[in-house]
Amino acid sequence: MASTDIQQQIRKGSEVGGKTYAFNESHPPDRPAQMWFQQSDEGLILFVVFFTQACRWSRCLGCNLPSTGSIRHVDYRSLIAQIDHLFDDAQVASRSADIRKLIVSNNGSILDEGTFSSTALIYLMARVNLNLPKLSTISIETRLEYVELSELEFLARAIREGDTPTALELAVGFEAFDDRIRNQVFQKGLDLSVFERFIENVAPYGFRVKTYFMQKPVPHMSDEAAVADIHQAIDYLAVMARRFGVTINLHLNPTYVARGTPLEEAFRSGDYSPPRLRDVARAALRAEDQPIDVFLGLYDEGLAVAGGSFVRSGDQGLVDVLEKFNQTQDYRILRSLVD
Numbered sequence: 001m002a003s004t005d006i007q008q009q010i011r012k013g014s015e016v017g018g019k020t021y022a023f024n025e026s027h028p029p030d031r032p033a034q035m036w037f038q039q040s041d042e043g044l045i046l047f048v049v050f051f052t053q054a055c056r057w058s059r060c061l062g063c064n065l066p067s068t069g070s071i072r073h074v075d076y077r078s079l080i081a082q083i084d085h086l087f088d089d090a091q092v093a094s095r096s097a098d099i100r101k102l103i104v105s106n107n108g109s110i111l112d113e114g115t116f117s118s119t120a121l122i123y124l125m126a127r128v129n130l131n132l133p134k135l136s137t138i139s140i141e142t143r144l145e146y147v148e149l150s151e152l153e154f155l156a157r158a159i160r161e162g163d164t165p166t167a168l169e170l171a172v173g174f175e176a177f178d179d180r181i182r183n184q185v186f187q188k189g190l191d192l193s194v195f196e197r198f199i200e201n202v203a204p205y206g207f208r209v210k211t212y213f214m215q216k217p218v219p220h221m222s223d224e225a226a227v228a229d230i231h232q233a234i235d236y237l238a239v240m241a242r243r244f245g246v247t248i249n250l251h252l253n254p255t256y257v258a259r260g261t262p263l264e265e266a267f268r269s270g271d272y273s274p275p276r277l278r279d280v281a282r283a284a285l286r287a288e289d290q291p292i293d294v295f296l297g298l299y300d301e302g303l304a305v306a307g308g309s310f311v312r313s314g315d316q317g318l319v320d321v322l323e324k325f326n327q328t329q330d331y332r333i334l335r336s337l338v339d
């Protein structure tokens with residue numbers, strides 16, 4: 001599909017989603033949009049967000065991630081320069097032997113070849129094998145409509161050629177479990193039947209699955225309803241993990257008020273407040289003794305409006321405790337916050 005057609009899709013999605021943000025046309029095309037380190041029980045994680053043409057879907061209610069991308073196409077040469085920049089970065093180079101997981105994002109879909117070049121993806125796999133000798137997992141963020149099994153098989157084969165066995169993880173945005181909230185209010189465009197077919201298809205290959213959820217993603221949702229929605233998600237994913245034998249991670253992002261979205265309007269008119277961190281602990285606690293892992297996303301990527309973060313004044317201690325949970329999966333830590 002031509003880049004101009006994709007531009008139209010992005011503009012249409014933004015309009016349907018009531019978005020008022022601008023895209024980021026001033027970002028140097030040879031630099032990733034963002035990169036940072038995280039610690040989890042899997043070890044050191046490097047998270048990279050490549051700078052590409054924005055997410056084609058663009059309509060999800062509380063999401064302004066497309067504002068970090070360009071409305072225009074970013075070609076493969078620029079993406080290759082971004083990949084070189086990533087591995088030449090002094091911090092990445094000095095910690096490369098400790099990095100156990102790489103999360104690859106473009107705040108959209110890495111498997112959408114219209115916005116993320118296939119040439120660049122192959123180059124990325126080569127640099128991963130050359131530069132990250134201890135990598136155990138590479139995680140690729142994508143919407144499900146871009147998943148092709150033959151492409152996944154090829155990628156998995158390529159990363160198996162690295163120095164250590166490396167698993168492929170597909171990271172999929174779910175955001176809300178309730179069907180009405182997910183598809184009618186949040187406009188995610190993801191049916192459970194599509195997700196279940198995907199799980200069934202990837203299970204025989206041993207690919208892992210990460211699901212992104214947002215706690216309290218829409219206005220007019222009580223804190224109790226938000227916790228209950230995550231509990232239902234955990235119960236559902238536990239059933240999927242058992243039925244198909246797939247390793248599933250639930251990545252729980254407390255919602256922040258993203259600028260330029262309908263959530264910002266609701267926040268300003270008093271119809272929305274972000275979830276409280278103790279409720280996030282309460283929600284995640286449901287996964288204790290279930291066959292899924294939980295990671296708490298405690299970083300708003302600098303995209304929240306002033307006062308719209310889930311980290312309120314005086315909350316830094318709570319964030320530090322929740323980070324410890326991420327590093328240990330020790331549920332006593334969560335229990336200590338809710339008892």
Ligand code: SF4
Nearest residue numbers: 055058059060063107
């Ligand atoms: S949540 Fe994901 S799919 Fe939806 S608009 Fe944001 S980046 Fe696109």
